[in-house]
Amino acid sequence: MKFELIAQDGRARGGRVETEHGSFDTPVFIPVGTQACAKAVTHKQLKEIGAQIILANAYHLALRPGEDLIAEFGGLHRFMSWDRPIITDSGGYQVFSLAQMTKISDEGAAFQSHIDGSRVFITPERSIEIQERLGADIIMAFDECVGYPCDKDRAAGAMRRSLDWAGRGLAAKTRKDCSLFAITHGGVHADLRKECTESLARMPFDGYALGGLSVGEEWEQTSEVLALSNDLLPREKPRYLMGVGLPQNILDAVEQGMDMFDCVLPTRNARNGEAFTRNGRIKIRNEKYKRDGAPLEEGCDCYACRNFSRAYLRHLFVADEILGLTLMTQHNLRFYMRLMEGIRASIRAGRFAEFKAGFLRET
Amino acid sequence: MKFELIAQDGRARGGRVETEHGSFDTPVFIPVGTQACAKAVTHKQLKEIGAQIILANAYHLALRPGEDLIAEFGGLHRFMSWDRPIITDSGGYQVFSLAQMTKISDEGAAFQSHIDGSRVFITPERSIEIQERLGADIIMAFDECVGYPCDKDRAAGAMRRSLDWAGRGLAAKTRKDCSLFAITHGGVHADLRKECTESLARMPFDGYALGGLSVGEEWEQTSEVLALSNDLLPREKPRYLMGVGLPQNILDAVEQGMDMFDCVLPTRNARNGEAFTRNGRIKIRNEKYKRDGAPLEEGCDCYACRNFSRAYLRHLFVADEILGLTLMTQHNLRFYMRLMEGIRASIRAGRFAEFKAGFLRET
Numbered sequence: 001m002k003f004e005l006i007a008q009d010g011r012a013r014g015g016r017v018e019t020e021h022g023s024f025d026t027p028v029f030i031p032v033g034t035q036a037c038a039k040a041v042t043h044k045q046l047k048e049i050g051a052q053i054i055l056a057n058a059y060h061l062a063l064r065p066g067e068d069l070i071a072e073f074g075g076l077h078r079f080m081s082w083d084r085p086i087i088t089d090s091g092g093y094q095v096f097s098l099a100q101m102t103k104i105s106d107e108g109a110a111f112q113s114h115i116d117g118s119r120v121f122i123t124p125e126r127s128i129e130i131q132e133r134l135g136a137d138i139i140m141a142f143d144e145c146v147g148y149p150c151d152k153d154r155a156a157g158a159m160r161r162s163l164d165w166a167g168r169g170l171a172a173k174t175r176k177d178c179s180l181f182a183i184t185h186g187g188v189h190a191d192l193r194k195e196c197t198e199s200l201a202r203m204p205f206d207g208y209a210l211g212g213l214s215v216g217e218e219w220e221q222t223s224e225v226l227a228l229s230n231d232l233l234p235r236e237k238p239r240y241l242m243g244v245g246l247p248q249n250i251l252d253a254v255e256q257g258m259d260m261f262d263c264v265l266p267t268r269n270a271r272n273g274e275a276f277t278r279n280g281r282i283k284i285r286n287e288k289y290k291r292d293g294a295p296l297e298e299g300c301d302c303y304a305c306r307n308f309s310r311a312y313l314r315h316l317f318v319a320d321e322i323l324g325l326t327l328m329t330q331h332n333l334r335f336y337m338r339l340m341e342g343i344r345a346s347i348r349a350g351r352f353a354e355f356k357a358g359f360l361r362e363t
Numbered sequence: 364m365k366f367e368l369i370a371q372d373g374r375a376r377g378g379r380v381e382t383e384h385g386s387f388d389t390p391v392f393i394p395v396g397t398q399a400c401a402k403a404v405t406h407k408q409l410k411e412i413g414a415q416i417i418l419a420n421a422y423h424l425a426l427r428p429g430e431d432l433i434a435e436f437g438g439l440h441r442f443m444s445w446d447r448p449i450i451t452d453s454g455g456y457q458v459f460s461l462a463q464m465t466k467i468s469d470e471g472a473a474f475q476s477h478i479d480g481s482r483v484f485i486t487p488e489r490s491i492e493i494q495e496r497l498g499a500d501i502i503m504a505f506d507e508c509v510g511y512p513c514d515k516d517r518a519a520g521a522m523r524r525s526l527d528w529a530g531r532g533l534a535a536k537t538r539k540d541c542s543l544f545a546i547t548h549g550g551v552h553a554d555l556r557k558e559c560t561e562s563l564a565r566m567p568f569d570g571y572a573l574g575g576l577s578v579g580e581e582w583e584q585t586s587e588v589l590a591l592s593n594d595l596l597p598r599e600k601p602r603y604l605m606g607v608g609l610p611q612n613i614l615d616a617v618e619q620g621m622d623m624f625d626c627v628l629p630t631r632n633a634r635n636g637e638a639f640t641r642n643g644r645i646k647i648r649n650e651k652y653k654r655d656g657a658p659l660e661e662g663c664d665c666y667a668c669r670n671f672s673r674a675y676l677r678h679l680f681v682a683d684e685i686l687g688l689t690l691m692t693q694h695n696l697r698f699y700m701r702l703m704e705g706i707r708a709s710i711r712a713g714r715f716a717e718f719k720a721g722f723l724r725e726t
Contacts, residue, residue, distance in 0.1 A: 036678065040685040044666065065678045069654060073674065081670045291432060303407065307444045311436065315399065315428045322403040322685060 001137065001179035001206050003238050007348045011230055011257040014347040017238055019085045019137035020177045021077060024052035026238060026259040027343050029250070029336045030087060032267060035060050036070075036080040039267050040325040041333070043082055049302065049330060050337040053084060055262045058130045058139075059091030059098070063113050063120070067133040075135030087262075088136040090127045090169075092162075092183070093211070093242070096145035104144055106161060124165035125172040132175045139173075140209060141166040143183045148216040150187050159185040159196045162211070166200060179206035181240060187212055188221040190228055197232040208233050209240040210258075219249060226256035233257075247276065247339055247363065251356045254343055266332035271325045273317050276335040278362045282310070284328065289314045302334035303327070364500065364542035364569050366601050370711045374593055374620040377710040380601060382448045382500035383540045384440060387415035389601060389622040390706050392613070392699045393450060395630060398423050399433075399443040402630050403688040404696070406445055412665065412693060413700040416447060418625045421493045421502075422454030422461070426476050426483070430496040438498030450625075451499040453490045453532075455525075455546070456574070456605070459508035467507055469524060487528035488535040495538045503572060504532040506546045511579040513550050522548040522559045525574075529563060542569035544603060550575055551584040553591055560595040571596050572603035573621075582612060589619035596620075610639065610702055610726065614719045617706055629695035634688045636680050639698040641725045645673070647691065652677045665697035666690070 007014035015026040031038050031046060033054040038046055046054065056076060061067060073079040076086055092109075095102055099111035099120075108123030122130075127142035143162040146155055166182045173180050182205040186192030200208060210229055213222050226241070233239050240260035241253045250261050266276065275282040277297035282289070284296075295305035296313065304313065304327035316324030339359070346355030370377035378389040394401050394409060396417040401409055409417065419439060424430060436442040439449055455472075458465055462474035462483075471486030485493075490505035506525040509518055529545045536543050545568040549555030563571060573592055576585050589604070596602050603623035604616045613624050629639065638645040640660035645652070647659075658668035659676065667676065667690035679687030702722070709718030 035682045035684055036675070037684050037686045040689075042666070042686060042689060043670070060682075064682055065653070065674075069674070072654065073656065073672070079672075079675055081675065290428070291435065293436065303405070307406070309436070309442075311428075311432070312399075312442055312444065319398045319423075319427055321398055321400050322688060323400045323405060325685060326403075326405060326689070 003236065009347045009350050009352040010255065012254050012347050012352045013257055013259055014344055015238065015259060021083060021085045021137055024085055025344055027254045027340055028052060028260050029340045030055045030260060030262040031333055032262055032264050036076060040271060040329045045330055049334045051333065053087060054082065055087050055089060056136065057094060058088045058127060058134060059094035061134060062130045063115050067130045071133040077135065086136040087138040088131045088134055088140065090131065090140040090142040091122055092143035093145050095122065124168040128169045128172040132178050136178060138207065139178045139180055141169040141180060141182045143185060143211055145212055146187060148187065152189055155187040155189055156192055159192050163196055163199055167203065170203060170205065181205055181207040181209050183209040183211035184229065185212045188217050188225060190224065193225050193228055194232065197229055201232055201234055207238040207240060209242050211242055214243040214245055223252060223256070226253055226258065230257035248360060250339065251359060255356065266336045267329050270328035270332040273328065275328055276332050280363055284310065284314050285317050296331050300331065300334065302331045304331040366599065368599070372710045372713050372715040373618065375617050375710050375715045376620055376622055377707055378601065378622060384446060384448045384500055387448055388707055390617045390703055391415060391623050392703045393418045393623060393625040394696055395625055395627050399439060403634060403692045408693055412696045414696065416450060417445065418450050418452065419499065420457060421451045421490060421497060422457035424497060425493045426478050430493045434496040440498065449499040450501040451494045451497055451503065453494065453503040453505040454485055455506035456508050458485065487531040491532045491535040495541050499541060501570065502541045502543055504529040504543060504545045506548060506574055508575055509550065511550065515552055518550040518552055519555055522555050526559055526562055530566065533566060533568065544568055544570040544572050546572040546574035547592065548575045551580050551588060553587065556588055556591055557595065560592055564595060564597055570601040570603060572605050574605055577606040577608055586615060586619070589616055589621065593620035611723060613702065614722060618719065629699045630692050633691035633695040636691065638691055639695050643726055647673065647677050648680050659694050663694065663697065665694045667694040
């Protein structure tokens with residue numbers, strides 16, 4: 001993996017990451033494809049929308065269909081027939097959010113599968129092994145996640161364990177074509193986050209993610225962590241703010257030097273009937289759209305907006321048609337892609353602050 | 364509407380129907396788009412699959428979102444943004460299959476909506492009014508459907524009522540750009556079917572459909588009705604076998620001079636995880652496809668077969684991913700479209716019997 005910084009505007013960075021499966025431009029939004037596909041859209045639609053990279057999940061894929069099967073098919077790219085970059089999450093967050101009867105020790109995480117209740121044990125080494133067998137272009141270190149609020153002792157313990165696990169992951173890594181990112185922890189405790197970030201920054205990771213955020217804290221607290229992280233993370237490596245998020249939060253985070261983002265919001269909200277637009281969010285089932293002949297968002301170039309009215313989309317949702325989920329997902333993902341295109345262009349033009357202000361004024 | 368007979372091979376007919384929204388080639392399979400969309404695929408995918416015309420339903424659309432709303436949008440084509448031909452069913456079959464507390468009199472059908480339980484009354488005139496407001500290229504006469512088995516008195520009563528209703532529909536019709544098809548009835552009773560077909564054939568309908576079939580009778584019985592209908596229906600008008608069906612039944616019906624077909628089988632079975640292939644049907648959830656790297660059907664040119672393995676499709680179904688429904692629907696519809704393309708080419712080449720025999724040998 002190669003990361004090139006192309007432009008800087010304040011702390012906002014414009015760059016490009018090159019992988020074995022092609023490149024992507026940063027700041028980038030990464031559509032979520034947990035189970036080896038994005039929900040409710042085809043790969044072809046994803047490409048039309050402008051997706052340059054997708055995120056799959058080692059936890060889900062190890063449980064089903066199993067990394068052995070995927071490896072037999074030559075890895076995740078071939079199994080799912082996606083030829084652009086893939087990033088896999090390590091499973092740390094899913095152990096925290098999905099698994100049952102979880103027992104975490106220094107050795108690793110023992111838990112019950114959320115699918116069939118079977119006992120699973122994942123160590124930092126095992127997570128790397130799974131991810132290398134999946135063969136994603138970017139893989140993540142296994143970490144221990146805690147919620148918010150979280151007392152400082154607990155946050156410190158999880159941070160130190162994640163630090164130890166990151167080192168073990170680095171030692172376990174064998175594939176050169178799978179770039180390993182570390183995940184910083186410490187919750188919103190500045191001293192813990194600093195200790196973790198500084199320690200990881202000294203180790204030869206290919207990139208750095210900020211973990212343990214978007215778990216209930218105020219955005220202002222996240223923002224402080226971003227400022228601190230921007231100062232401590234190596235300039236020449238990509239920074240990935242995991243699980244974020246709302247357009248305004250992405251704009252804030254880009255302003256604080258973050259390069260990569262993923263979130264289920266555009267796809268999940270789409271399936272729940274909520275569209276993102278420059279003029280605010282639209283709940284499409286609302287009666288007021290019943291006779292609305294306008295597209296979801298005036299000026300949007302997505303397939304849904306080029307062809308269909310809010311009235312038709314509302315009809316599809318009210319009538320429980322799958323097509324509604326697909327069209328709404330296409331729109332929301334395209335909304336995020338256009339946001340990122342705007343962000344990248346504005347950074348290169350040295351006008352990011354204006355772009356951000358303009359966007360926030362409209363929405 | 365213009366119908367041109369281009370080729371004849373035995374009783375099998377090759378033709379072309381021209382409408383205000385473009386033409387379609389016969390024999391044609393019409394994908395079902397009951398609620399103003401095909402289930403689980405976009406219009407763009409439908410076109411890629413080769414769909415030339417779709418079937419929507421007056422019953423469903425009158426109940427939701429209402430034909431007034433669709434008329435406000437300039438009709439169904441504009442409302443749903445589909446620029447190719449549309450046919451609407453009259454609602455007769457849905458009154459029989461979906462409605463509750465149904466009371467049928469000579470005047471019309473009173474029933475409770477299957478959606479919200481509200482009382483609805485549809486007369487033959489009202490059905491035409493709904494369909495003209497929707498503005499489909501081909502509309503159907505309102506009819507009374509009976510099941511199978513059905514005693515002869517009941518079948519005769521429903522047939523004579525449908526005959527009367529067809530005449531009232533013809534009288535009620537006002538739009539020249541909406542072509543009206545009659546629907547023959549009489550179940551599998553040859554004399555009733557003959558009486559009905561002869562009577563309708565004397566009236567100036569734009570085409571003729573065979574109704575009240577595929578409701579539980581043996582195919583051999585249907586086949587006798589087809590032979591009888593082929594002899595009695597005017598040669599210069601299209602013949603539409605409603606709700607059929609299996610590929611082998613379509614082949615039989617083409618052999619008996621039928622031109623148009625619709626059925627939920629390819630789309631519904633797709634969503635239930637069943638694929639049609641030249642070598643038989645595949646239940647994709649079956650364990651035996653877990654490590655199967657082959658496409659659903661070797662040689663198929665659909666998006667699913669060009670890009671994905673049975674193993675990946677099985678994974679999508681087992682993991683409950685909507686993408687699985689979409690890919691399977693694309694394949695099944697494309698399977699039907701390729702079948703019809705093969706049928707049409709073989710009729711023009713005077714080799715339909717060989718084509719049919721070859722197809723049946725393989726499957």
